[in-house]
Amino acid sequence: MTQNALPTVAYRAVQVRQGEQIAARRLGWPMYRLMESAGAAVFEVIREKYPALKSLCVCCGGGNNGGDGYIVARLAKLHGMDVVLWQLGDAENLKGDAAAARDAWLACGGRIESPEVQIPESSEVILDAVLGTGLTGAVRPDAAALITTINAAGKPVVAVDIPSGLCADTGRCLGETVHARQTVTFIGMKxxxxxxxxxxxxxxxxxxxxxxxxxxxxxEPPTALRIDPQDMLNWLPPRSKVAHKGNFGRVLCLGGEQGMGGAIRLAAEASARSGAGLTAAVTHADNVLAILAARPEIMTQSWQSGCPDAEQRLTSRLNWADVIVMGPGLGQNSWGSALFDHLKRLRDDQSLVLDADGLNLLARSPDYKDNRILTPHPGEAAHLLGLSVADIEADRFEAVASLQRRYGGVVVLKGAGTLINDGQQHFVCLAGNPGMATGGMGDVLAGLIGGLRSQGLTLSEAARAGVWIHSRAADLAAEAGERGLLASDLFAYIRQLINLR
Structure with missing residues (x-):
């Protein structure tokens, strides 16, 4: 039976392949039983999503993924559907359980055909059972041609275990890749x-x-954990009836070069909206009045290197803070670089959230520290590792782990399926939407994480909670539409989510 709730754990493909065989032996089950169950699970989703379906085109490959397709084809035929089954390659070459599934399909009167240049017009839905989770190299030309035909049909596609052409371990395309409407994956989340x-x-x-x-x-130990919203209940318990602002930390946001005051204002307000007790900002003089007028709760002061008493005032404010958020609107010229140099004065008990140009400045003079959170997007991650953006996106799991090994602390690699690595485990966030692709979103995230850290969450907890609350707030805000979504639209929803109880 299929399950609507996704598991909180994920694995590499080889772990699932090896683990399912061991698990089946322990339970005394033949592997063919798992294939039958997998096919039944896919067919259940098809019936749920397409209850009036009368015709199905099943596209099978040469491995066990194709065997799953044969199971689905047989179930569909037994339920009175018109089924066309295409086999990529010679069906006689199927082995083991896939061959048994083929024979069961033939025994119920099914036919096996070779792929054509177009999906049959009568087929309402396509089943993708061409390439499974074992794909690691480039998609072969014959498979690529079939995938192109599937995508060109303009019909709903249900993928078995994983869309053909997608790497089960990295999420990157290995050539032509099926665009699925639904993907039904089994046993262990890839x-x-x-x-x-x-x-x-x-x-x-x-x-x-x-x-x-x-x-x-x-x-098998999982290689990644999905961020669980239920954890927020433990990390953000109800406040004491006698709580005061001194109980919830002091956050200092540094940034906002001339003309970029909005970035530091967004970060500082996100810190305040997270529930931090006190939030201050140090920014370019041009930004002070605008920030104070828009959000008077943020204690804002200017800084300019070389000005009388500027160093003393900055040092005093740094010493005041429990958590530093640096980078939003910082820039990489002399103003931002001079401010960045002051981070060397931080005490060991102060946590740092480093974002935006703070990361680019770190890339110029790399160091390793455990008491900080880095929040790069793929471009910043590439700069930090001396790679290209394509390298980062080719294996995001390895990229975030490499960043953590090189720079320490906790690393948040932003993007679709944001990843977090705390040196012990990968975490992944499934919330979020394309409407977040707009200026200021990262500034809000940095301030939010800093504010959560100031309230006693560990570095890892603050990163995970911040990423999930930020992404979930964006989903709520996007209910009115993804286009035109602004970073500041998240604040009302952040406040709701911070108060989950």
Whole structure:
């Protein structure tokens, strides 16, 4: 039976392949039973999503993914549907359970045909069972041609386990890739389905444990954990009736070069909206009045290197803070660089959230520190690692882990399926939407994380809570439409989500 709720754990493809065999042996099940269950789970989703469906085109490959397709084809035929089954390659070359599924299809009167240049006009839905989770190299020309035919049909596609052409471990495309309307994945969630290009191809993600998911967890340690909103209840408990502002930390936001005051204002307001006790901002003199007029709760002062008593005032404010947020609107010229140099004065007990040009300045003089959170987008991550953006997006899991190993602390790699690595584990966020692709969103996230850290959450907890609240707030704000969504639109929803209880 399929499950609507996605699991909180994810794995690499090889873990699932090896683990399912061990799990089946422990339970005394033949592997063909799992194939039958997988096919039944996919067919259940098809019936749920397309209840009036009368005709189905099933596209099968040469491995067990194709075997799953044969199971679905047989179930559809037994339910009275008109089924066309295309086999990529020679059906006689199928082996093991896939061959058994083929024979069961033939035994019920099914036919096997070779792919044509167009999906049959009568077919209302296409089943993609061409390439499975074992794909690691480039998609072969014959498979690429079939995938192109599937995509060109303009019909809903249901993918078996993973859209053909997508890497199960990284979420990147390995050539032509199926655009699925739904993807039904089995036993263990494949980590590549949760981040990167997968968001463009997987469609609605459905999951079926097939009765062995719990056993798999006992055998294989997950490689990634999905951020669980229920954790927020533990991290943000009800406040004491006698609480005061001194109980919830002091956050200092540094940034806002001339002409970029909006960035630091957004970060500082996000800190305040997160529930931080006190929030201050140090910025260019041109920005002070605008910030105070818009948000008087933010204690704002100017800074200019070389001005009388400027160094003393900055040092005093740095010493005042529990958490520093640096980077929004900072710039990389002399003003921002001079301000960045003051981070060397931070005490060991002060936490730092480094974003935007703070990251670009860090890339110029790399160091390793454990008491900070880095929040790069792929471009900044590429700069920090000396790679290209394409390199980062090719394997986001490895990229975020490499950043953490090189720079320490906790790293948030933003983008579709934002990833967090705290040196022990990967975490992934499935909330968020394309409306977030607009200026200021990262500034809000940095301030939000800083404010959460000031309230006693660990670095890892603050990063996870901040990413989820930020993304979920954007989803709520986007109910009115993704286009035109502004970073400041998130604030009302952030306040709601911070008060989950």
């Amino acid at each position: 980590q590549g389905l949760l981040t990167g290009q997968a968001a463009q191809y997987r469609g609605e993600l459905r999951y079926a444990g097939l009765g062995v998911a719990e056993t798999l967890m006992q055998i």
